[in-house]
Amino acid sequence: MRILGSTTSGFTAAALTLPVLATTLLALPAPASASTPQPDPAVRWEKCTGTGLDPRQECADISVPLDHAKPRGPQITVAVSRIRSENPDRRRGTLLIIPGGPGGSSINDPSGKGKKLPASVRDAYDIVGFDPRGVGRSTPVSCGLTHDDLALVNVRGWPAADGSIDKNTETARRLAAACATNGGEVMRSISTRNEARDIDRIRQALGERRLSAWGLSYGTYVGAVYAQMFPHRTDRWVLDSSGDPDPKRVARGWLANYEIAIEDAFPDFAAWAADPANPDRLAETPAEVRPMFLALATRLDHAPIPWPGANPAELNGNVLRQTLLDSLYSVTRFPALAKLMAAARDGRELPAANTPPDQVMQNSVAVTGATICNDVDAWPATDPAPYARDVARSREQYPLTAGMPRNIWLCAFWKDKPRERPTRITPDGGPSNVLMIQTRRDPSTPLAGALKMREAFGARARMVTVDTVGHGAYVANGNACGDDAVTTFLLTGERPARDKAC
Known part of the structure; x- marks a missing residue:
């Protein structure tokens, strides 16, 4: 998903x-019949x-x-x-x-x-x-979001480098308000x-x-x-x-399961990235790939690299983490992730960004949010405290996803309750x-x-x-x-x- x-x-x-x-x-x-x-x-x-x-x-x-x-x-x-x-x-x-x-x-x-x-x-x-x-x-349908709010790292709710979810809370509230204003009856x-x-x-x-x-x-x-x-x-x-x-x-459970899913899939990428026959090899052994990725993400948290054409227009730690999630969907995406990691690690020019057009993202974000929020009223209240506690636990147990799967989302501020x-x-x-x-x-x-x-x-x-x-x-x-x-x-x-x- x-x-x-x-x-x-x-x-x-x-x-x-x-x-x-x-x-x-x-x-x-059924056999053909008059009915x-x-x-x-x-x-x-x-x-x-x-x-x-x-x-x-x-x-x-x-x-x-x-x-x-x-x-x-x-x-x-x-x-x-x-x-x-x-x-x-x-x-x-x-x-x-x-x-x-x-x-x-x-x-x-x-x-x-x-x-x-x-x-x-x-x-x-x-x-x-x-x-x-x-x-x-x-x-x-569309929520009429700004270009910045269409960035997947903002929609998904990746916490700040120090684990804070203050900005995520503000973004979730703003997205929910925009959807309530612009979504209409179809949404x-x-x-x-x-x-x-x-x-x-x-x-x-x-x-x-x-x-x-x-x-x-x-x-x-x-x-x-x-x-x-x-x-x-x-x-x-x-x-x-x-x-x-x-x-x-x-x-909400599917989002939370990302922390498990990425841990399940990452060892395959690590083995591939350490294969001596791989032209995009990143490390000598699979065991080196995980700490390499985590160290690079942490470095990018504090020193992002400009990335023209991307949204946001920089490669920061959360953009790298989101790219990892996307890349593990298929082994055919492993080389692009490895090239990006190698360029960022070695200070070389980053590969061209592949960012969906805003119009596509407007529609996708609106339908995703509407489905998730309209399906079930089981999100904690608008108080960010329980989310912050969940994020802190998740960051400790599942560092590859840095707390994102447990974070606050626009459903916490969704105006309409599920109809069924x-x-x-x-x-x-x-x-x-x-x-x-x-x-x-x-x-x-x-x-x-x-x-x-x-x-x-x-x-x-x-x-x-x-x-x-x-x-x-x-x-x-x-x-x-x-x-x-x-x-x-x-x-x-x-x-x-x-x-x-x-």
């Missing part, structure tokens, strides 16, 4: 005693605009209620895209890609992630993406449960009785909530890189048609949280754990064992009889 605790050594006792089925319960596509729904004729498909897209990708707008409790009331737009089955004779349904975030998009994923899917899966499904409520081409309507309702509206518009889905990161929580709210509308349900669905904490209670994921809420896949060393959604999701689903799910580092497991890390398990499930409905390690 992009926003995105407790340590774990495995399942709880309840999870260990889950019944093992010799075969899975298959969610077969089979038809696509909504009001949905007009046109060629998508944008660069680098498959020419076959189509886009359309779907109307959804601003308030699903008032279906005939004001409507907003959810943008969808698709690439139809590459072999209509083998088509069995629709595979919806549910994006991460919150604030992420899968509108271009039929041309992106969808292309990584095996040809057999692309034959079997129309691959569909969408911009969730408030995102991108859907009816968008107040954003929540995971409403995204699930919007997905069901997408299903209806496509004329599908059931959907299959591939949810990634925060999209796994959306997928889990949909499977709880609309269990008999699910066909084959894949959750890739899951967080803890604890309804009392939800996203969050969804509790349960083992008796629907058919046994969920397959989870997870890397062991995920820097965003750690295995500890995924095991909580697995426990919540009980016998409704199976889980495949891939022994690698990175965020995202299916067709992402070159693990044939894990990829084959998911592909087999999407094509046949068959899951491993037991949870599986790859």
Whole structure:
């Protein structure tokens, strides 16, 4: 999860005693009949605009209620895209890609992630993406933040070099006030449960009785909530890189889990950075990499280096720490982090900054904040004292993240309270048609949280754990064992009889 605790050594006792089925319960596509729904004729498909897209990708707008409790009331737009089955004779349904975030998009994923899917899966499904409520081409939202407030190190709430959270408190209060002033009714309507309702509206518009889905990161929580709210509308349900669905904490817990996740993933970077065959080698041994990183971050806390094009326009300790979080998402990002560290350490010119445009950040920050704050009212009061105590403990135990995961956030000052209670994921809420896949060393959604999701689903799910580092497991890390398990499930409905390690 992009926003995105407790340590774990495995399942709880309840999870260990889950019944093992010799075969899975298959969610077969419904036979065509007079009652089979038809696509909504009001949905007009046109060629998508944008660069680098498959020419076959189509886009359309779907109307959804601003308030699903008032279906005939004001409507907003959810943008969808698709690439139809590459072999209509083998088509069995629709595979919806549910994006991460919150604030992420899968509108271009039929041309992106969808292309990584095996040809057999692309034959079997129309691959569909969408911009969730408030995102991108859907009816968008913005908090109207200043350029400085869009810096990820400010949004995330990295404490000052001495651990103080005074500036973070001021920033959180200012961001919440801006969102309350500029966000409007659409922002107040954003929540995971409403995204699930919007997905069901997408299903209806496509004329599908059931959907299959591939949810990634925060999209796994959306997928889990949909499977709880609309269990008999699910066909084959894949959750890739899951967080803890604890309804009392939800996203606040995901933020806190960063401190565990980064500790899980950092040793892989350290081993890579000390490999003698690595042209970007930083140290002689893996054990030297961690103190090197911490010392460099501390030095940059007190002596930042100008970094034109970045936001803020300097490489300080917190910018380096945030870059570490981002870089551990994939081994393909390790070289850029190593080059940045080496340049800062050796006093050389820094690599060019890769900073998202302000417009993209405005939308992303607004939807992220709205989702997290509207989902659960479990943030401590506006008094910064309990946050300061949590930050101090976290800084001592988890120095790589320097207290950020426990810090105050704009939700502490959010004007509107959640309109609904969050969804509790349960083992008796629907058919046994969920397959989870997870890397062991995920820097965003750690295995500890995924095991909580697995426990919540009980016998409704199976889980495949891939022994690698990175965020995202299916067709992402070159693990044939894990990829084959998911592909087999999407094509046949068959899951491993037991949870599986790859």
